Amino acid sequence: MEKKLKNIFVRGPVAAAFIADSIQKHSTQTGIGAHSIFLGQVRNDVVNGKTVTAIDYTTYEEMALEQMHGIREAIFEKYELTCMHVYHSLGTVKAGEISLFVFTSAKHRKPAIAACEEVVERIKKELPVWGKEVFEDTTYQWKENHP
Amino acid sequence: MKEITVLSFGAVADILGQSNLKLSNLSSTDELMQQLEKEYPALKNIPYAIAVNKQLVTGSASLEHNAIVALLPPFSGG
Structure with missing residues (x-):
């Protein structure tokens, strides 16, 4: 049976209010000392x-979610984390907007930060995700990530 | 008849002009690439990796009926 993989993708930018809500939700987890x-x-x-002016993100979703599942398992194996949340945009995200939100929480700061x-x-x-950098005149180039 | 699905993304999809192709009677990824590069010569000029059924492959991989082959240019998420 195919396991249900956690989705990380959101349409459009990640809103600042969504990030604030995510932080707020952790106030019930009083064992956490560091985010x-x-x-x-x-x-x-x-x-x-x-x-x-914007980046238009696409993905090979089935593969990306499998890869992310593997990353998540390896990270929980390696670090003493309480929880971890990842959100990545798909579609258009304008300059100045947030396209990736990674949130790790732990008892202590070092594992959370690392x-x-x-x-x-x-x-x-x-992750098989591609960013198309769109210019003001609607031409574009494919983004390249720096090491 | 052996059928496979070819998914392409990013710059590769631009060259192929489509993101989803159905092809038949191809026994390996090498054979597939030869056919695609013949039809779309610009493919030879860009880097891309190949995944079969969501697993990255190195070298040539054999293709089963209903295999899903993905052509993946360098990732640029985040």
């Missing part, structure tokens, strides 16, 4: 005189 949060924001890079960083690096490297 680490990474927010990826769409940057208005200038390429050959043209400015990026796990958060490792998850972000692995997401960028291993």
Whole structure:
């Protein structure tokens, strides 16, 4: 039987209010002593005189969710985490908006911070997600991630 | 007849002009790539990885009936 994989994808940008709510929800988990949060924001890079106004994200969802499941298991194996939440945008996210939200929580700060960083690096490297950088004149180029 | 589905993404989908292709009678990923590169020569100029049934493959992999082959240009999420 196919296991149910946790979805990480959201349509459009991740709203600041959603992030605030996510933090608020953890107030009942009083064993947590540290949260680490990474927010990826769409940057208005200038390429050959043209400015990026938005990134349009697509994914191979079935594979991405399987990969993410593997990352999640490896991270919980490696670090003493209480919980971890990941949200990645699909579709259009304008410059200045949030496209990636990674949230790790633990009893102590070190595992929370290290796990958060490792998850972000692995997401960028291993998830089949593509960002199309759209310029103001509607031309585009495929984004490349920096190591 | 052996049928396979080819999914393409990003820059590869741009070259193929579609993201979902049904092909038949191909026995390996090498054979598939030869056929696609013949039909779409621009494919030779861009990097991409291949996944069969969601698993990345290195070298040539054999294709079963109903295999799903995905052509994956470098990932750029986040």
